[in-house]
Amino acid sequence: MMQEVNQKPPRAVVVAVQLPSVSDIEFDASLTELRQLAKTLGFEVVATFTQKRPKFDPTAYLGLGKRQELHDFVQDGADLILVDHEISPSQAHNLEKEAGCEVMDRTMVILEIFHRHASSRAARAQVEIARLGYMGPRMREAAKQAGPKDRARSGTGGRSGGESHGELDRRKIRDRIAELQKELDAMHLERKTQRARRQERQGLARVALVGYTNAGKSTLMRALTGNEALVADKLFATLDTTVRALHPESVPLVLVSDTVGFIKNLPHGLVASFKSTLDEALEASLLAHVVDASDPGYERQLLVTEEVLDEIGAKAVPRLLVFNKIDRGGDEAALREKYPGCIVMSARREGDSAMLREAIRAFFQRRLVEAELFLPWSAQKLRGEIFATCEVLEERADGEGAFLRVRGEPEAVRRLREQFGQATLKR
Numbered sequence: 001m002m003q004e005v006n007q008k009p010p011r012a013v014v015v016a017v018q019l020p021s022v023s024d025i026e027f028d029a030s031l032t033e034l035r036q037l038a039k040t041l042g043f044e045v046v047a048t049f050t051q052k053r054p055k056f057d058p059t060a061y062l063g064l065g066k067r068q069e070l071h072d073f074v075q076d077g078a079d080l081i082l083v084d085h086e087i088s089p090s091q092a093h094n095l096e097k098e099a100g101c102e103v104m105d106r107t108m109v110i111l112e113i114f115h116r117h118a119s120s121r122a123a124r125a126q127v128e129i130a131r132l133g134y135m136g137p138r139m140r141e142a143a144k145q146a147g148p149k150d151r152a153r154s155g156t157g158g159r160s161g162g163e164s165h166g167e168l169d170r171r172k173i174r175d176r177i178a179e180l181q182k183e184l185d186a187m188h189l190e191r192k193t194q195r196a197r198r199q200e201r202q203g204l205a206r207v208a209l210v211g212y213t214n215a216g217k218s219t220l221m222r223a224l225t226g227n228e229a230l231v232a233d234k235l236f237a238t239l240d241t242t243v244r245a246l247h248p249e250s251v252p253l254v255l256v257s258d259t260v261g262f263i264k265n266l267p268h269g270l271v272a273s274f275k276s277t278l279d280e281a282l283e284a285s286l287l288a289h290v291v292d293a294s295d296p297g298y299e300r301q302l303l304v305t306e307e308v309l310d311e312i313g314a315k316a317v318p319r320l321l322v323f324n325k326i327d328r329g330g331d332e333a334a335l336r337e338k339y340p341g342c343i344v345m346s347a348r349r350e351g352d353s354a355m356l357r358e359a360i361r362a363f364f365q366r367r368l369v370e371a372e373l374f375l376p377w378s379a380q381k382l383r384g385e386i387f388a389t390c391e392v393l394e395e396r397a398d399g400e401g402a403f404l405r406v407r408g409e410p411e412a413v414r415r416l417r418e419q420f421g422q423a424t425l426k427r
């Protein structure tokens with residue numbers, strides 16, 4: 001949905017009810033996060049409507065007066081409403097009807113983001129299960145709203161007498177979920193293949209930006225990789241949509257990926273999909289863990305991030321701890337003291353991104369190994385691969401081929417050596 005490329009971004013209105021048990025700080029943090037999630041989906045948030053209520057309105061989430069206000073605003077120009085809670089199918093339906101535009105609740109916004117980030121087969125299956133679980137009741141609601149005409153017709157099709165569209169859909173959804181679950185179980189058995197694929201990709205120097213939504217990952221990604229599309233980006237376009245080469249290009253090429261952000265207010269039912277979507281982080285040789293230093297809750301977020309990374313099996317992947325947004329707050333000296341080796345920076349400060357880029361480059365430089373490869377004239381096609389993955393320090397030629405002394409990522413060098421087999425010379 002909403003894939004309008006080259007068009008104006010859809011205009012979204014954020015709405016939220018503040019319950020008595022929720023503090024102003026919590027409430028604002030959640031709203032900020034939802035706006036950020038909306039931006040991630042390419043929406044422009046044009047307004048926010050909030051309301052204090054003892055409970056959600058059972059019919060349409062907001063109170064009657066607020067709904068009227070919202071309706072008037074939407075008529076003046078908004079394309080969709082984002083609700084900062086998970087609401088029931090009938091609440092969503094009624095709100096949609098009264099306001100006169102599409103409604104997405106928090107869960108749906110998050111599901112849409114996960115859907116875009118799910119790159120592995122397992123992650124796609126996991127996210128689809130969550131989506132079906134979410135869509136099921138909503139489709140039933142839509143069928144119910146379609147009215148008795150629909151139900152009368154339903155007796156005739158291939159269905160057994162009296163079974164409504166809603167019931168049929170429910171059965172289809174249940175079957176599909178069961179099928180996906182079976183696939184997932186089978187994939188767990190295939191772990192070995194996944195690891196092999198991962199290692200193959202690890203031949204490339206990859207750094208993944210991880211951390212909470214709003215920490216500044218995408219901003220840093222842009223700062224690190226520049227705006228022009230590089231040759232390398234086309235080369236690796238098949239890997240991921242969120243992967244780009246570090247700019248200016250270095251040898252070896254360093255690829256930066258922007259992972260799905262952690263969400264403070266993550267609906268419980270989405271935890272499994274979130275973790276599976278994050279598994280792209282496992283393909284990196286370095287995790288740049290971006291933390292919003294100005295967020296009073298940063299310490300807890302840092303711990304949760306580390307815990308989840310451990311759970312998905314990324315414990316062994318080296319970390320670079322990056323405290324961002326220091327221009328907005330946070331104690332630079334205390335952070336340096338408490339987290340030795342960390343980077344404290346602001347994406348808004350001249351030169352800080354360059355410092356981060358250097359730290360990343362230095363990490364990959366330290367890992368490099370040297371080797372000498374022999375490339376027979378008959379295998380010159382492979383030159384491109386050598387030059388793309390390694391720095392060529394020296395080249396000599398004789399009647400049979402070229403000797404190349406190279407420096408590169410351990411995994412890249414190992415793979416090159418394997419490819420050249422016996423032709424590879426001693427170091």
Ligand SMILES: Nc1nc2c(ncn2[C@@H]2O[C@H](COP(=O)(O)OP(=O)(O)O)[C@@H](O)[C@H]2O)c(=O)[nH]1
Nearest residue numbers: 213214215216217218219324325328346347348
């Ligand atoms: N003041 C300040 N704002 C920042 C900094 N880095 C990012 N931002 C802003 O914080 C918001 C979230 O950034 P974004 O990169 O989208 O975060 P992401 O969710 O981690 O990808 C955006 O409005 C950025 O402009 C920083 O160092 N200082």
Ligand SMILES: [Mg+2]
Nearest residue numbers: 040217218261
């Ligand atoms: Mg982002």
